[in-house]
Amino acid sequence: MHVPIIENSFKRALNAGQLQLGAFMALADATTAELMANTDFDWLVIDGEHGPNDINSITRQLQSLAAYPVKPVVRLKDHNVANIKQTLDIGAQTLLIPMVESSGQATQLVKAIQYAPKGVRGLGGGLTRATRWGAITDYLHKAEEEICLVLQIESPEGIEELEGIALTEGVDAVFIGPADLAASMGYLGQPGHPDVCLAVEQAIEKVHTLGKPVGVFCGEPLQAKRYREIGASFFLIGADTMLLKTAADHLVARFRT
Template sequence: MVNLKIRDRLDAGEPVFGTFVKIAAPAVVELAALGGFDFVIVDREHGCFTDDQVENMIRAAEAAGIGTIVRTPDALEPAILHALDSGATGVQLPALRGAAQAAAAARFARHFPDGERGLARANRSADYGAMPLTDYFAQSRRILVSVHVENREMVDDIDALCAVPGVDILFLGTADLSQSLGVPGEQDHPSVRAAVDRVIAAAAAAGRHVGAVAGSADEASALAERGVTYIVWQSDIAMLRAAMRRGADALAPLRRGLR
């Protein structure tokens, strides 16, 4: 049974909080759950995961009681199908350049009549075929589809994107967006801020959820105040790096004292 708790919370108008996982270790997922996160995003776009590793990450999340979103390496059918058949709560789709591409990708994630996802129940998402067909279809209709808004084309097509059936979350990718707008790395540039404002306003008008990354408590608070409900706190690598740095800094005086 797919963990749909974050879908329930989003449908109830409540925010959900997750983190990117780039290290292929189920223990990281368990630690995220113990830390209080609602979900993890297994990052197949910028991380190194095999298909079986993704499935084991999903198993760990389910056992720990949290959701799993898989950021696929692209928006093509095989990656979307495998993530969902493995029991993911949903998929997060990069590399899209307009509403038409988003619509095609969303259809890969949905069964008939909403889409054209391949139907085979001998997998985790259907309890290896033990789940009744009606229950399986009801569950499948509630998986989450998040699409990246990370380039000029997606922003320019935002009204059409908000009308695409089957897209639940518009995920702001301000790093890539800054590149697309000609100001690479300047995520606070006025042109990037204006694009973000446009996306949030369009999503609010269309009743769509917005997602974004927060690197600090102040950023997370500001996002929440603007109506962003799918908030991603940094990543496992960023948090591990910071913790390692704090530990090394604490030991630095002892190192100097031994010289």
């Protein structure tokens, strides 16, 4: 039995410059993931950096999202090659890697998603969900074209090396993280500070000029519109945790008055 490889519609949407609105998922729960899939988000990020996710919870959420058109993305906690390999093997096709600060790091991350001789990704074959346990018989030859590598820039060092990172062959897109960027610029807890917004705008314009898709976290519609106008095409605009807490607070407040 031969099963065709799943096409990465998120990668295609980025390359086409289509607006993609997404949210973080930090509750590490498959039912919550399915609930979020029944909304109008274009993409959802299973957060393994700050959310209490492990390889099992990420697998369960990927399985829940598979029945829906929403595009799943997994954010890893670091640059560990073994973790990248395992996350790809459970079927993740788009990875968001945080704290990238140099073209050298970018090159190593590209190698982590590629099989030898180009890269260092180990072969799991029929052991892995990615190959549908061997049913995708041409997976080894087609996997790379369906994997999307998004590198997150969130420090002045990363901004300084932005061109080299963005132009590294095999990097599909760049994502700007204003919160950590603000902290590293001396504006802890102030991602909306004018200096931070200016740095974000300059980064977006630069990556866009280089011809690479660029995204950003932004919870303000007017600011997001501005970022869209200068070249950003994919946005994270919220999180399951924030949405739940905000809705709960508003509900209780209505009955307290």
